[in-house]
Amino acid sequence: MTLSASSTCNGIGGAQILFGNISKPHHESSSSIFNIKWTKSTPSPSPSPSKLRIRASSSSVNTAQVNAIELKPIKEISGTVTLPGSIIIIRDNQLLSFLVFLTPIEEEEEIIASNMKNTRALSLLSALVLASLVSAISKQNDFIVKELKRLNKPAIKSIKSSDGDIIDCVKLIDQPAFDHPLLKNHSIQLSPTFVTEWEQSKQTDEESITQLWQLSGSCPDNTIPIRRTKKSDILRELSFASKNMSINAYPISQIGNEAALGYVSGSKYFGTEAGINIWKPSVERNHEYSKTQIWVIGAKNNAVINSLEVGWHVSPQLNGDKEIRFFVFWTNNRYRTGCYNLRCSGFIQVNKNVVLGGVISPTSVYGSMDQKRVTFLIRKDDRTGNWLLLNTNIFIGYWPNSLVPFLQNGASMIQWGGVVQNDNFLFKHTTTQMGSGHFPYEGFGKTTIIGNIKLIDENYKEMDHLAISTKVTRPECYDVQTRPYDSGLGTYFYFGGPGRNENCR
Numbered sequence: 001m002t003l004s005a006s007s008t009c010n011g012i013g014g015a016q017i018l019f020g021n022i023s024k025p026h027h028e029s030s031s032s033i034f035n036i037k038w039t040k041s042t043p044s045p046s047p048s049p050s051k052l053r054i055r056a057s058s059s060s061v062n063t064a065q066v067n068a069i070e071l072k073p074i075k076e077i078s079g080t081v082t083l084p085g086s087i088i089i090i091r092d093n094q095l096l097s098f099l100v101f102l103t104p105i106e107e108e109e110e111i112i113a114s115n116m117k118n119t120r121a122l123s124l125l126s127a128l129v130l131a132s133l134v135s136a137i138s139k140q141n142d143f144i145v146k147e148l149k150r151l152n153k154p155a156i157k158s159i160k161s162s163d164g165d166i167i168d169c170v171k172l173i174d175q176p177a178f179d180h181p182l183l184k185n186h187s188i189q190l191s192p193t194f195v196t197e198w199e200q201s202k203q204t205d206e207e208s209i210t211q212l213w214q215l216s217g218s219c220p221d222n223t224i225p226i227r228r229t230k231k232s233d234i235l236r237e238l239s240f241a242s243k244n245m246s247i248n249a250y251p252i253s254q255i256g257n258e259a260a261l262g263y264v265s266g267s268k269y270f271g272t273e274a275g276i277n278i279w280k281p282s283v284e285r286n287h288e289y290s291k292t293q294i295w296v297i298g299a300k301n302n303a304v305i306n307s308l309e310v311g312w313h314v315s316p317q318l319n320g321d322k323e324i325r326f327f328v329f330w331t332n333n334r335y336r337t338g339c340y341n342l343r344c345s346g347f348i349q350v351n352k353n354v355v356l357g358g359v360i361s362p363t364s365v366y367g368s369m370d371q372k373r374v375t376f377l378i379r380k381d382d383r384t385g386n387w388l389l390l391n392t393n394i395f396i397g398y399w400p401n402s403l404v405p406f407l408q409n410g411a412s413m414i415q416w417g418g419v420v421q422n423d424n425f426l427f428k429h430t431t432t433q434m435g436s437g438h439f440p441y442e443g444f445g446k447t448t449i450i451g452n453i454k455l456i457d458e459n460y461k462e463m464d465h466l467a468i469s470t471k472v473t474r475p476e477c478y479d480v481q482t483r484p485y486d487s488g489l490g491t492y493f494y495f496g497g498p499g500r501n502e503n504c505r
Helices: 106-151 195-199 231-244
Strands: 002-010 016-023 033-039 049-056 066-073 085-091 094-102 155-160 166-171 223-227 257-269 271-277 290-300 303-314 325-331 373-380 387-391 394-399 411-421 448-456 469-472 479-482 493-496
Touching: 106 231, 155 223, 257 448, 257 479, 257 493, 271 290, 271 411, 290 373, 303 373, 325 394, 373 448, 411 448, 411 493, 469 479
Parallel strands: 002 033
Antiparallel strands: 002 016, 016 094, 033 049, 049 066, 066 085, 085 094, 155 166, 166 223, 257 411, 257 469, 271 373, 271 448, 290 303, 290 411, 303 325, 373 387, 387 394, 448 493, 479 493
8 A cells, every 4th residue: 555645743752743645556465565655844845755665563454343553664764764653544454544653864853853842732632632543443443343243143044135134043042132131041021921912902914014124034933033233333323322312202302303292191101002104204314314103201300211112213324224114222221321123232022023123114105095004012011020012913022121120110101203303404404204204284194193092001901092292393394283083093193294394494
C-alpha cells in the first residue's frame, strides 16, 4: 500500500506526526507489507520525498475485524531520520488512516524547537486523541469478536433465505437466553398452562406470522431458528442503542419520537391480546424508523421500569435494510439498556417456525378489503409466573418472571399503536410514514387498524369491551381515532399518517 502524507504537526517530545491518506496498489499481494511515502516538513521550497519499506509486526491482517497494527521500520533512512513508531488503522483490509511518529532530522531540530512553544499543547492533545481513538477501535474490535461468538451459536442446520438472511437452526438449550446468570439452571417452559383455553379460541392461521425464510426450509425439532448476526449488525446496533433507549413507553415525552397510541392504565393487567394490521411504511432516513406494536408496562411514580414489547418495524439502522420485520423487545431498567429479539440473554424462544427479527411477508395492500394482520397475546402465566408471547395458537416464547420484577404483580399500563423517529433533517419534518402512511379518517383498508383488543384482569379473565384513552404528539402528522365496539372488530382504533404534508412541516 502507498501512503501519501497530506499534513504534519509537531508531536510528543519533538517528534513530528504525519497524517495522510492511503491507497492500495493492485500489485500488492501481501497485506502485511506496505510502502510508506512521506514528505519531510522543512522550510525548503522543494522537499524531497523518501520511501521506507516496513513490515507489520502482525503476520497478517484479519479482514473480518478492525485492527490497530503497530508498524516498525526494517531500516533507517539517510542515516539521521528514524521512525520510532507508526500506527496504521486497518478495517476490512483497507487502510483508513495512519499516524506516524518521526524523529526530526538534525538540521530541523532548531526550527522545530522554536515552533514547539506554541504548538506543543495542541500537538500533545492531538496525539492523545488519536491514541485514544486507536485504543477505542481495538476495544470495540474485541467486543465485536466476543459478541459474534456469543450470538452465533453452533448450528445444526443453516438456511439461506431469499431476503438475504441466513437462518441458523440452534439447539433449544444453546440459545443466547441461557447465557444470563439468572437462567443458568432454568427449566424451560415448553407450553402455556392455559394452552387448552387458547387452542379453543377463534384465531385462524390467517393471523399467524408468515416470513420469507419459511419458503426456503424449516428447522428440526428441539431447535429454534436464529437470524445470523454479522459484524455490520453489531456496529449498527451499537450506534442505534444509545438513541433507541429513549424509545420508551411514554414516547410523547421523548425528543424526536412521535406517537399515535391507545392505552389503558389505573388498574392491574396480566396480559393483552390484539390484532395488528401489517403494512410496509416508507422510512425516509436510515437513522429513522417506523414501528407498530404492543407495550406491557411496569411503572413506578409514572416512570417506566420494565417493559415487554412485540410488533413489527422498519428500522434501517438496526436491521440494515428497509424490510418490515417482526420484533420483540424488553427492558428492566428504565430503558438504560434494552434488548431486541435474541441479541442479548433474556427472552426464551421455544418455537421452531418463527424468526425473531425475520422479514414478514406479505403485507396489506391499500384499498383492499383483504387486510393482513397478526394477532399477538402477551400474558402472565398464572402458574409459572412467566410472561408468555403467543401468535394465534403458536407459542413463540416467554420472558422469565425473574427478569422483570416490576411486572411480577401485573402491569400498570398497556399501550398499542405506532411510533416514528423524526430526525427533523434540515429543520423539516420527516416523510417517514406511520402504519399505512394514511390518516385514520380514511378507514378500513386504507389506514392502520389495531382490533379485537382484549385485556386480562387480575383474575385472569378476558375483557373485550374496553374504554381506551389516546395519546398523539402532532395530529397533523400522525393521528389516532377510536371507534365504537364492533361485533367483528371488537374494541379497535385506527391510527397512522404520512408525516410531512401541507399541514405538517
